[in-house]
Amino acid sequence: MSTMSQRSHLTDSEAWRVVCRLEGGQTQAEVAQAIGVSQSVISRIWNRFLEIESPGRRQEKGRRRATTPKEDLYLVLTAWRHQNMNATLLQQHLRSATGTTVSTQTVRNRLHGVGLYAHRPMVCIRLTSRHRRDRRKWATKHVNWRRNEWSNVLFSDESRFSVPPDNRRIFIWRDRGSRNNPAFVHESVRFGGGVCWCKAVSPLTCAQTSTSFEMDL
Numbered sequence: 001m002s003t004m005s006q007r008s009h010l011t012d013s014e015a016w017r018v019v020c021r022l023e024g025g026q027t028q029a030e031v032a033q034a035i036g037v038s039q040s041v042i043s044r045i046w047n048r049f050l051e052i053e054s055p056g057r058r059q060e061k062g063r064r065r066a067t068t069p070k071e072d073l074y075l076v077l078t079a080w081r082h083q084n085m086n087a088t089l090l091q092q093h094l095r096s097a098t099g100t101t102v103s104t105q106t107v108r109n110r111l112h113g114v115g116l117y118a119h120r121p122m123v124c125i126r127l128t129s130r131h132r133r134d135r136r137k138w139a140t141k142h143v144n145w146r147r148n149e150w151s152n153v154l155f156s157d158e159s160r161f162s163v164p165p166d167n168r169r170i171f172i173w174r175d176r177g178s179r180n181n182p183a184f185v186h187e188s189v190r191f192g193g194g195v196c197w198c199k200a201v202s203p204l205t206c207a208q209t210s211t212s213f214e215m216d217l
Helices: 012-023 030-037 039-052 068-082 088-099 104-112 127-140
Strands: 114-117 124-128 172-175 184-189 195-201 206-213
Touching: 012 030, 012 068, 030 039, 068 088, 068 104, 068 184, 088 104, 104 114, 104 124
Parallel strands: 124 184
Antiparallel strands: 114 172, 195 206
């Protein structure tokens, strides 16, 4: 029996993710495939959300929550759409949109409840126009190489590069395990004027590249 057919219930955290995906424009079939459940489970969660304004199971009466399910959803969707917005700004947006004032810890708790945590983004190196020109020249020179020629080349380093300037004082809201998602990668220039080089040697081929990382002022 497949994993999809075995799962008929989701945790409250997973249910909120389902609602966020649906509110973001995904179809129930797409969400079902991404979460790993049948479409009927997604449909049941969505109908429950429309009925009681919460995708989770009905809660027993107790201490009154500081936010309503709609306000919880507002916080989650805002964090998804503006991933570098900190808890203080989310708190201010909630107060401006709904008139409800909560602590920044309450904001964090609501986001933690659906699996969103503040992390520093993965950083990659800024790519200048000079770097792009040099790489295009190198690629043009080797564009007609065949597979047997490339098989004799060993690339000792694989780096990520970017074009925009950087700001290292940034945290983003993301799921655990999604650090390498390109949507969560931040571009940065760590050291101006440094040199990064690699060299690969085989009996038939010697490929050498040298890159100078300099900020365009």
